[in-house]
Amino acid sequence: MDDLETEFRPPEEFGQDDSSDSNSTKETAKSKLRLVEPIFKETPRETGFHKSTRICLQRIREAMLHHRWQEAAEYMSSYPQVLEDTTGGTSQHLTEVIWRMGTEILHHHPNSKMDDYNNIYERMKHSGVKHYLMISLEHSFHLLVNGQIEDAKRQLSIAESWRYGKQSAGQSQRIKLLQAYRSLLDYVIWCDKKFTHCSSDDPDAGDNQEMHSYFRQSAVNLKEILKNPGIWDPFILSYTDMLEFYEDHEEALKVLNDYAYDNTFPPNPNAHVYLYQYLKRHDAPERKLIKVLKILHALVPSHELMLEYCSLLLQSEKEGDIQKALGVTLDMLDYACWKSNLDAWNCLKTIIHKLKLQYKWRRLEDIVSEKMAARKDWWPALHFTSFHASKDSEENPELMEVKASLTTVLCPGQVLNYTAGKTISGEWT
Template identity: 65%
Template sequence: DMDDLGAEIGTCISEDDTSVDDEPRRTPKETGFHRSARECLRKIREDLLQHRWQEAAEYMISYFQTLEDTTVTKQLLASEIIWRLGTEILHHHPNSNPEDFNSFLEQMKNIGVKSYLKVSLEHAFHLLLTGHFDEAKQQLSIAESWRYGRQSASQADKMKLIHAYRGFLDYFSWISKKNATSGDDDADVADHKEMHNYFRQASVNLQEILKQPGVWDPFVIGYVNMLEFYNDQDGALSILKEYAYDNSFPPNPNAHVFLYDFLKRHDAPEKKLIRVLEVLQALVPSHELMLELCSLLLKSEN
């Protein structure tokens, strides 16, 4: 996405109001408004490259005027540019604070409704990075209930990610509760019930994202961890096998490592371990687990 945006920014900056040939231009001539916007964007880019965050912030305030463009495509592009570059400026500006960041992202959600889910996801990531777990979870909860017009395929995909990360945060809540009650003789029924509620909530969302072809390593590890805790070994094994062997998923060496580790933990026969490692060998011949494969093969010959 950033590469595409970079190309768009380059196009915006390099646009010229003169034709490269003798044919008259069929598009309306560039206005002073568009020239000013293009120059402003060029200044922002220069300041970003030189790490002049204050100057970039000042030009960005002026660039907000591009949202008044009556051309829908230009308006959408402007909101995307402001969101991406504004986030970068706030991230590095020495005087920015969490309130500035939160206020800016909330504004971006309301300006570019088509980017609402993307901005919400980034907002949640930012809150997590700054240690605001509950606030991040709340952002995802709000995004889960967001609706605007007819949902596009792109919005549907992003909503799946919102649900997935909400489930992943429920998994972290489950982990936290598990650690708090582990070895605690005073842990009561309410504590265990709360922990199981987190498990149930996380499971619903994690199950859904694992139906979508993709690389979902952290989600798989979290879900399997919970299933193993509740002694659902068959369920965990089913998830891992599907993740490793479903041809609709991209080739992923980690999927086979996860399956191997699980089988090894549960004392699976060596033949099964060898089969899993042989598939991994085809994907990554130099993987560190090839030493274990050699050892298993030597043992099987004796």
């Protein structure tokens, strides 16, 4: 493998061409390319130490590229010596390089042990203060996926109390993130305690008190982190799960409403999904469920909950809700993920039938025509070709029958190649 300097060299340096057009192209490319600085490049005054570490890095990268993890590990055991060099002024960057490459090698090495991970994480934490907090967070993640929850929490607690110099805004944000993840681990422990408590025929009062203690520790920081605009899905779910267990429904609903409707937060379809699921679990009125799903429809028209939205609209007593259901179902079927879904097409058939009962045929035609106006040029190609007919008749004859029955009302006056074994489109006339 070429060294790093060659890898990051601008394309124009790889060949020579004397033509003016070529030179012009090279100048344009040179002006537009934003080159990455080499990690460790050869210089006219390169010392033997610098040359050795540069070649070592090259060998590590080549071994990793070809998945020779044992060879990469052997070279990696020597490369951290580069941190002892005080002349380069890039120790922070090199710390991150060693951290990233070292953990990647350990992830793939067949004989790696937990002690190996702990050693590299601890060494990297104290080799560069800039990355201390994020390395601590990654360390805790690795402990967590290996089932060492208490150790993972201890790592985060140590990192929370770590300070270096004047606390910057970025450092403050990272500490908040650490606190949030530590609270998430408290929630995980709380879940274990809850399972034990609920499974026991004779729950111990001390266990219940301990479980509540973990709830309080977790809730404080989770509530605090949710004051910062962002996407906090796992933290929201954890916090509301605990609140729901202790039947603090007012607070849980407030948290979910704030997460969904606070304009300082980025648009997040999941926020509306969580609110809807909570309301549904607690038998909220249909109008509240419809309100939540209406916003979700605006964000993600193809969401799987749109079938439930249509069902609620069809149960509504409002006159215009059936027409809304028609629009929602057509929006779903605009997406390829729904095109072969029998439930979606049956829903559309039910809506058309209800509209036919509610209005005269001419009015029904006008309503459907209005909804299909922007679709008439491309819907036949999406749903009603001879290919679709052949595929549906073979894989799902019931789907073909439903779709064929809707062709006349959806695409009146159009010649379609989608035909079923028997024509039932006349049932709408």
